[in-house]
Amino acid sequence: MKDLLSRVNISDLDTGRYIDNLTNAGTGLPRVAIAISGGGYRALMNGAGALAAFDNRSTNAAETGHLGGLLQSATYLSGLSGGSWLVGSLYVQNFTSVESIIFATDGFLSTLWQFDHSILNGPEGLSITRYYRQLFDDVDGKKDAGFNTTITDYWGRALSYQLVDPSDGGPAYTFSSISNDTDFTAAQAPLPLIVAIERTSGQLQIASNSTIFEFNPWEMGSYDPGLEAFAPLQFIGSNFTNGTIPRNGECIAGVDNAGFVMGTSSSLFNQAFLQIGRVEGVPEFLISAINDTLANVGTNNRDIANWPNPFFGYNSSGNLNANSTVLALVDGGEDLQNIPLHPLLLEEREVDVIFAVDGSADTATLWPNGTAMVATFNRSEARVSANDSRFPDVPDQNTFVNLGLNQRPTFFGCTNGSNTPRGPLIVYMPNAPYSFQSNVSTFDLEYSDEERNQIIQNGYNMATMGNGTVDSNWPACIGCAILARSLVRTRTRIPSKCADCFARYCWNGTTNSTLPNTYEPAQILTNTTEQSTSSAARISGTLLLGCFAFMLAI
Template sequence: MVSLSLLIASLQVVSLAVARSPTGGYAPGKVDCPSGNLVREAKDLSSDEQAWIKERNKVTNENLATFLSQSGLSNFDAANFVSNTKNGRALKVGIAFSGGGYRAMFNGAGQLAALDNRTTGAHEHGLGGLLQSATYLTGLSGGSWLVGSIVLNNYTSVQNVLSGNILIWDVEHSIVNYGGWNPKKAINYYKDLHNAVQAKKDAGFELSITDTWGRALSHQFFPPANDYSASLCWSDIQTLDAFVNHQMPFPLVVADGRTPGSQIISGNSTVFEIGPYELGSWDPSLKSFTNVKYLGSKVSNGEPSGSDACVAGFDQAGFIMGTSSSLFNQFVLQINTTSLSTALKDLISSLLNDVSHDEDDIAIYKPNPFKYAEAASVQSIVNNDTLYLVDGGEDLQNVPLYPLIQKQRGLDVIFAYDNSADTNQSWPNGASLVATYQRQFLEQGQGTIFPHVPDVNTFRNLNLTARPTFFGCDAKNLTSLLSNTTSANSSYLVFDAPLIVYTANRPFTYWTNTSTFKLSYEDSERNGIIKNGFEVASRLNMTVDSDWRSCVACAIIRREQERQGVEQSDQCKRCFQKYCWDGTIDASEPKVNFTTEGTTNGNEDNGNRTVSAAASIMSYGLKYAIMQLLGTSFLVVMACTFNAI
């Protein structure tokens, strides 16, 4: 078994990229406008992304050939297969990490470590090299914290973080009580947050709670130097050596569009993606993208408007990560569980009525870059002076798969890591995949194909959450879904729908079903969850299934085999028989427990970890509904207390 020490060996630390906010701090500032429009219609990938992916393909082709050749496939010439694809199409792998707070972040960290050749032991005991072979990497909410903090710290590794070579992910004290028992430190912390966001307000920009939330997160996700990267921008990813040299996957984080007073469901949500170059949506309600570097600029019909129209620095890194995770702004529900002083708790509680009906979970992007966007079909977005974005999981698509199933990206396989808390015991039940599957039949989801998946009870009863499961194993079975594509995607073939490798959080050596609302972790807890995440992705370090790496390789090559009409080997057929969902349905009341073999058992009392009251009584979806109704935010309250402090 791989010990935690294999995850924490020393690696050389590197410095952060030079920050690009023109003010040198959190506030955005004026810059010269670039030539051309800032907004475009979402007909294809941007020219920047296309050019970058073309170069990344050269890197992933080499890495995939190595990964596949070392996967144990019998009588398989990996280099020849990768270099002789149909129509010269590169094999493309996507990796997606779900939301779920620090639980999702740390579980995802262990899973990411198992895919990363930079982790000691990942090749021998995991799927080391899969990260190096991936074209895209997506995160949502807690998953966006993982993606953002890894990528923006110069594409560091999980092992490098745990070694202490880079001072991030210290969550012993929550962002509610960051100073611990030191009141002076706590007050200085709150003042620092206030001063940063006040600078943005003084620069003429409207604030939202996500400004404070993002700055708070930055204290845990960036080193102390340079005021916890106050001037670091999301678009600075473009300057990272690993990005410039195409040595990392293309990162994307996900948020949802929601105007004040509305509630999100999968059918009416507009799914936004935020990448190194652009922010926008493929959905017909918007169908537009804008240059992420110039968010905050005055735009009319996609063009800069006015002599001093352009702004840079609005896409501050913490603000973008906070936008994807704004559910946590509702954390005042947990205020009495913290070690804050009684006086401060009373002060917060006295202000709750003042904020309980505000739309404080919304991130404000003003001016709205998409105002008057011609491609949009929903006027509530393009006629508004402000663009409102919220936590990417509010439409129940808690695994950020939507950017990866766009035909324009042409993925062959997606590795979906689900660390949600769908059940009363805070384990996943496949609800996110169900939401993405169902969305393709709605107007907002037209133009995409997502493989058939069962109901959430079947996920649990057939052990589809207790072990990895493949969906969409045979492209010919997806033919009936083609009718959901739009005429613009009339060339869509079933081979264009990626195969999904779904892996849900489960316990091997640590109970990792902590509450979504748990904000502080001792190092031993954090490391235990990360270690278990490694074991989830590696099938307990290959001890549950020594052929797991081979089966992953079979999933990667499946779509290209189908395009070429190549029959699977007997080895891959055995893998698919083991891991593919065969269409069976069992919607009866499910069991909840796990065994080390990766299955459930019938003992309702064995394997249930006691969790917090909030997690015990509410499913993840119900939490969202209740939180939206309450509409409260501890950070709004904190912002209101700064002057009092």
Template sequence: MFWLLGALALVLNAVIAWSPTNGYAPGNVSCDDNINLVREATGLSANETAWLEKRDAYTKDSLKDFLDRATANFTNSSFVDSLWNTGKIPKLGVGCSGGGYRAMLSGAGMLSALDNRTDGANEHGLGGVLQAATYLAGLSGGNWLVGSLAWNNWTSVQQVIDNRGQDDELWDISNSLLNPGGINILSSASRWDQISDAVEAKQDAGFNASLTDVWGRALSYEFFPTLYRGGEGYTWSTLRDSDVFKNAEMPFPISVADGRYPGTQIVDLNSTVFEFNPFEMGSWDPSLNAFTDVKYLGTNVTNGTPVTQGKCVAGFDNAGFIMGTSSSLFNQFLLQLNTTGLSSFIKGFVGDFLQDLSNDSDDIAIYNPNPFKDTHFVSSNHSQSIVTAENLYLVDGGEDGENIPFLPLLQKDRDLDVIFALDNSADTDQYWPAGLSLISTYERQFGSLGKDLAFPYVPDVDTFVNSGLNTKPTFFGCDATNLTGLAYTPPLIVYMPNNRQSYNSNTSTFKMSYSSDQRMKMFQNGFEAITRNNLTDDSAFTGCVACAIMKRKQESLNMTLPEECTQCFKDYCWDGKLATKSSNVTTLGTYSGSISFVTDSASSSSTASSTSKKNNAVALSQSYSMNWYVAFAAILGVTLGLL
């Protein structure tokens, strides 16, 4: 009987392992003799463009259904039909912030409120918005959410809830991943033995390994519980072959990470931001301006051409490794092994293995060989260090302060009208959001790497907190006529921060285990946080979201929105006022090119020129971009002798 089960496991492994080695290690594969794996980032890839044509058919019908339901009681309910008759259909994106398991669980509740597959989402939430979304981006803990849903055949949060208590339950984090077996020491030892073997196999195959390999492998058991050893051979590019993605029945998933220049340990708003999507990885930033085929990461190339003609590498793009790359901040958590309550046996086994890596300062994700080696797309105004380095170093996508993955969604070629920003950051010492991610992205457009981006004007952190903008949904960039000073008209931002409704969801970013009951409460509070408490605080909120979705197209077509939208924008759009800590509020009037942030709590607000805005962005970058968790990681790193 046991031999039969073993044979069955081997068969299943062969079926579900998409790496050519049937394991974690990458392997050699044949590829076209004339293949070039790198393209200049002059627009969307041909693959993404073709996929979008399929997706548009789904989003068009789903959005129409949502808007019809949301505006059914409007005085001019025929407006949606009039808009549809123009053929100008609004395009939506959703961004899920980082913040560890807090961001994953609370974000899951938020996404469930947008998902018409969730029980009650249509009646008490915003069901259908997710089906109408073209893009879904995630970063760090938000990337765990996006990645685990997308790479589990686009499962729903409702399905996760319905599957509670099963052996293959998604997000079963009742035990810390450092001690996954709980009181079963042998189970935990076996898990870490498997992780060790997998990472060592990658090293034996000739590839550098880092703590992120260990971290990604550990996470994968929680994110891919139905797959052999947590998807040991499951690759990121495999999603291309999934019917639900091929048919564009789901949003286009994007993961975000930050680049770290060789020889440095500085990550700020001048860092290159990378995205991973099912087809490509790379950056729109002028410091790289290139993308490569994600399937063939690990191939030794020069200017995109394999050094050995007709020979490529596949399997490097392990799904867990890429999800770990976007959350590499938590490598620091792994290095706290000696402060945990693990058994001495597991401490010794895992600690020795991790210490071997940390001694080499490999506390980042290493992409070796560098897929962009010797490419020629970088502007002469920027450093060539990325394309001349042997290794590409990537770190947690939130380390530059942009903890909501806005940048992929702001690309002009993606042509979004509205972005739903789900913020589960820990900007305050109570672990609540305070708008710091929006401030950082706003600042970035005035730097050299963000010169081709546009992001709406946002207030300073004092205003976010004192005006309560971090306690309920708020719209930014409502009036396009006030945004003419930017590079182009950016999408309207529907900001949806984590806030307390039925549960204290402001848990620590470094809380690494949640009971089943705690997970359910996080889900529920997330749902309530973005639906105005199941629409009980404002029964008109669904209609207001509809107004936000239609706003950009209404402006471009010079149409007149239903009169109910006027009240909605009054209730939910930021009015351009700033509030200092002393609660003084100064009206700035029209805020096109005339915003001044308060960087000193005792300062009063004033009008700033375009030049002073740029200078102010530098000051704000120093004040806000290194949020509390980056500071914590830095302090911890110094303590451990890593930095």
């Protein structure tokens, strides 16, 4: 963090001395979190671009004025649905970098994220029959071991062939095994948090006050009222009753398969996976098995993931699933909170700033309009959980569009230095067409390497504002956002550079709730030196190429 802040050039603050003083005083460094939204492959790729911009391992990202190191400065990194695919995939590869995957030309990493091979057809080099036989055998083995299975089991196994290990889907990879990885144990990586939502028996509509679950490498559970409990993720398959395993019981490991965790957070895609009957070559035994699974759970439950319930018999007065041995979880975005902000609002986590990367498709033209922010604000205002910090005020979705807040970064929760901040500062970073029209459909399941790289590049440009082309002071403003809450706590004078940043990027309470026209944004950056060059030619071995040649579109 000290290195990052020294590079972003907050001209009238000695950030090195400031950080040293915080360390020496024992008051704690600013606590940073990053949240990656849902939205299928679009969200994965958009979020990957942002993480590449924040990663000091990316080419040139640690140079003056760049944002490399923000990822390494973060304490938490949360993801849900498509965002969970990004977080999970990077962490099961020992917190590898985005560049290491997309620019690998040989070796294991080069086989990941090959989205030109649809998840419905399986990876290159594996016949469709063999692919589906392995899916079937893995899920059938889980069923034979006595565990409930749903469509999510098949979906999670399929995801693993793109995100974990294309040869066999990595059936032995567990999310809890991340706790043993080198970078994680050395505190070189943020704590990853994957979000899902509890669905009680008979519930079809996911309410805004539904219990939100999180998975981290050590445990799963919820801080929400009624449950407020966690269980060890590694042994989640054990026979828990009232919070304990019987004295003669066994500790059962392996249920927290990494693909199943990611599949649980993205169970909305079960519907897409059910289209396999239209894919040529899918063996009949697999279609029959899926139909049997649907018959067992019912078509209304096609989006659930059944977990052994470690909270069986626990807190029966408030725990809605206390009497069930099965815990049903669904896609983390089904309550419209499509950015996984909830676990980062826990007061005990003392988060100062959240970089909220929004790859949602809210408008008719598949761009964000702040719906996820509004949903989290509404839940906060309802005070569903007393354990959470208050979420800052945000405007309605029409205002997001009418004021262009869905086309550029905006700070929510700013303070003028005299009032007490309400929760963490939120740096809202929406997907927008900086260098590519990245508003692809959530349910598009196939992308060429060129399209993949263009969307990742666009996410990089979104996070860096075209490496400062849109605003040369943007890196300094990122630094000011990191320090904002700390400056108030320490009663430090707000640097003039930060005051200028807050004046430009903080939402000032203005609203315009009139119904906007169809939202069709123009590309923000244009390449003035290669107007006739194809988009494919602008992809290179570094995420930075082309950014310096971009100019603002008029």
